[in-house]
Amino acid sequence: MLAARPQAALRLYCVPPAGAGPDCYLRWAPLLPPWIEPCSVALPGRGTRAAEPSLTDPAYLSARLAAVLDDWTDPRPFAVFGHSAGALLAYEATRHLRRTHGRLPSLLAVSSLSAPHIDAYSAGLPPRLTAGLEGIRELVGPIPDQLLADARLMAAACTPLLADCLLLLHYRHRPEPPLDVPLALYGGEHDPVTSVPDLQAWNDLVTTPAPVQLFPGGHTYLQTETKALVDRLTETLDPARYARPVATA
Template identity: 30%
Template sequence: MTASEVDPGLWIRSFHPAPAPGSTRLVCLPHAGGSASFYFPVSRALAADLDVVAIQYPGRQDRRHEECVDSVEELARRVVDVLDPRPDQPVALFGHSLGATLGYEMARLMEQRGVVPRHLFASGRRAPSRHRHETVHQRDDEGILAELKALSGTDARVLGDEEVLRMSLPAIRSDYRAAETYVHRPGPPLSCPITAFTGEDDPKVTLDEARAWSEHTTAAFAMHTYPGGHFFLSDHAPALLRVISQELAPVAGGTR
C-alpha cells in the first residue's frame, strides 16, 4: 500500500468549513473524467448544514502523476479506507454517472463493515444490475473526445486546449474503463434509502434503468426526473440540492 492510498489530504477535498460536530458528511463522487472541484458549488450551497467533501481520484489535476484506478470496486475500497466512516458520524453519498456506481459499491462495503450510510443519491446512472455493453474506453483519443462533446459534459474551452487534453485523456479513458467493465455482483440489497436523479433525454440512462435502483435497497426509494441529457444536473442544481437538503434535514437539523 502506497502513501498516497492512505493520505486523506490527497483524496478528500473540503472547500468550506464544516458545520457543528456531528453534522452529516455528504461525500460527493465525480463522473468519469471529473474532479473534486466539480462539487465546489454544492459545498458552497450546503455548507451551513452539512459537512460536504468531494473525492479527488488519482490521475488528474494535482494527482495526475499517480496511477489511475480503473476498477470501481478497487476505487470504492480505497475511498472507504481513507474516509474511515464510523457509526458516530452520519455519512451520505452523492455520485453522478461513474460516481453513482462508485457510491453504491462504497455503500455495500460500508454496510459490510457495520456502517449504514444515511442516504445514497445516484445521479445520471442506470441501476448497477442493468448492464450495457459499452466500449468508449477502447476508442482512440478522437473517439473519446467525440463522446465527451456529445454528452456536453466538458467545457469546450478545455476540449480545445491540447495541453490540458494530454494531461486529462489518460484519466478519462481509465474512468470510462472502470465504468464500462463494471459487473454487478449479486448480493443483499442496501439498508439505506436511495434517491435517483435522471435526465429525460439522457442517452446513458432510460427511465426504466434509473427506476431499477429501487431493487437495490430495502429502505425508501424515490426518483426525480428533470429535462435534459446526461449533465441535466448542471441546469437543475437548485432542485437537486433542495431534495438533498430535505432528505438529510432530520440529521443536519439536530437529530443525530
Template identity: 30%
Template sequence: MEKLIACQQKSPNALCRLICFPWAGGGTSHLARWSSHFSNSVEVFCVRFPGRETRSKDPFAKDMTSMAKEIASVLLKELQAKPFAFFGHSFGSYLSFAVALHLKEKYGLEPFHLFLSAAHAPTVSYRIINSMKQNDDEEIIAYIQTLGGTPAELLCREDLKKDVVRTVREDFRVLQTFSFEKAEINSPFSCDITCFNGSEDTLHHLQAWQELTSGETSFYELPGGHFYLLEPSNEIFLIKHITRCIENAGL
C-alpha cells in the same frame, strides 16, 4: 485525507457529511463548491480520483474494487464519527454504490441516503461504450462532445485535450470492471435512495435501484442532457431536495 478529499468549507460541528463523487474524467471543482449552498450542519466532501488535480502524479486506478477500498479506507474515521450521505453522478454513482457496498460488508456502515444521478441500476445489464476503440482519441472526443459538460477550451488545446482523453479513457476502463450480482446479497441497504436523470439524456434503467434497499426509493427527471446538473436551476433543485432529505432524516 486532504489529497483524496476536497473540502472547501470545513464544518467541524456539522450534523452530517455529504460525500460527492464526480463523473468520469471529472475533478472536484464543481461538486466541492456545493458546500456554499448548505448550512453549517452539512459538511461537503468531494472525492478526488487519481490522475488529476493534486493527484496528477498518482497512477490511475486499476479497477472499481481497489478504488472503492481506497476511498473507504481514507474516509472510514470520518464516516464512523457522524451520519453521512453519498451523491454520485454517472461514473460517480457506480463508484459511490461500490464504496457503500464495501462499507456495509466490511464495517457495517451505510449512508443514511444515496443520491444517484444518470446511472443504470447495477442489476441491469448495460453497455458503456463497448464498441469504442480504446486507442482512438477522436472517437473518445466525439463521445465527450455528445455528452456535453466539458468546456470547449479543454478540447481546443492539444496538451489539455490529451489529458482529458487519457483521464476519461482510464475512468471508463475502471467502470468496465464494475459488476454486482444481487443474488449475492438480498437488499444490501436499508437507506432511502433518490435517482435523478436528465430528460434528454440516454434512457437509464432506474427502477431496479429500488430492489437494492428496504428503504424508500424516489425518481426525478430534470430538464437537460447528461450534464443536466450543471444548469443553475437544476442545481438549485438538487441542493434543495438533498437538504430536505437531510432535514427529514431526523439526525
C-alpha cells in the same frame, strides 16, 4: 473538504463523475445549509492528484473510498452522493462498508447512471467512445475550444475520463442482499446515456424503493441545475440530521 463546518450535524461526501475532479462540486458549498458539511472526493489522476495514475479497478477503488467515508475520528452521520461513474463507486463503497461492518450512510444518492446489475455499461459505453467528439460530449458536456486546440491539454483531460470508462467496463455486479439504506435517484430529463427505466432499476438493489427525480437537461444536468439539485438533496437529507448513523446488518 469543500467547506469546513465542524459544528454541522451531517457530512456529505460527493463523488465526482467520470473524468472529473473534486472541484466539480465547488459551487455546492455556498448552496448547502450550515448543518451539512460538504466534502468532495479526490480520486487519483485528476485535480490535485493529477500526477498519480488513474485507477480502473472498481473493487479496489470502492474499498479505498469506503475507508474515507467511515471516518472513525468523526462520529457524525454521513451521506454520499455520486454522479455518473461516481454513483457506482458510492454504491460499491456502501456495499463494502456493509461487508466489513462499517458505518453505513444515512442516504445513498445516485445520479445519471444505469443500475449496475442490468449490464448497461458494456452496451452503452463502447458506441460513445468510438463516436469521437460527439460521443464524448454526451458524457461530459461541452468541450472548451482551448482544449480542442491543444492536443496535450485534450489528452490530459481525456485520460481520467477514459480511465473511468474502463472502470465501468471492468465492472461485474455480484449479487448481494438489498441494501437497507435510504436511496435517492436523480437524472436529466433528456439524458441520452441513462434512461429513466435504467435509473429506476436501482430500486432492485435496496429494501426501500425511491422515485426517480428528474431535472431539465441531459447527462450533465449537474452543471446547469446545480441549485435545484442541491435544494432537492437538502430536503431529502433533512431527516438524517436528527437520526443516528445507520447500523450495519
